[in-house]
Amino acid sequence: MPLTSKYLFIASMDVDKEKDKIFQDVYDQDHIPHLMEVPGVISVARYKKVPLSMYIGGQKKEMVFESEPRYHAYYELESPEVLLTSEWNKAVEKGRWPAQVRPYTKNRRHIMTERIE
Numbered sequence: 001m002p003l004t005s006k007y008l009f010i011a012s013m014d015v016d017k018e019k020d021k022i023f024q025d026v027y028d029q030d031h032i033p034h035l036m037e038v039p040g041v042i043s044v045a046r047y048k049k050v051p052l053s054m055y056i057g058g059q060k061k062e063m064v065f066e067s068e069p070r071y072h073a074y075y076e077l078e079s080p081e082v083l084l085t086s087e088w089n090k091a092v093e094k095g096r097w098p099a100q101v102r103p104y105t106k107n108r109r110h111i112m113t114e115r116i117e
Contacts, residue, residue: 003115005042007077012069012109019104022096027073030095035075038091040082047072069107080112 015023032044049070052063082088092098 003076005076005078006115006117007080008113008115009075009077009080009083010072010109010111010113011075012072012107012111013105014069014107015071015101016104016106019101023071023101023104026096026101031097031101032073034091034094034097035088038082038085038087040078040085041088042076042078044076045074047074067107069109083112 027046032046035041036044049068049072054061054063077083
């Protein structure tokens with residue numbers, strides 16, 4: 001999916017191990033569909049952290065960042081103001097996410113990015 005928007009919102013977090021299955025199910029089947037109904041949300045893609053090895057300065061390095069969250073959701077937005085709308089506010093409180101998932105998330109990070117042109 002090529003990015004078409006200037007803004008990318010990143011929501012990152014860990015989840016209690018025993019809640020991982022419901023986290024995955026609710027995020028994909030419940031949470032994302034509600035957020036995709038919000039005007040100004042263009043797309044959503046989810047990723048999980050995997051081990052990283054790479055060459056830097058001619059040496060192979062194992063990149064280990066223990067404190068970084070495992071799961072990341074990338075929201076392509078028309079503008080940062082989308083997150084301040086009543087539609088967004090309602091969508092993040094819909095479905096099973098607030099009661100069955102949010103209480104079991106931790107190490108949460110939220111970042112708004114703007115594409116450099």
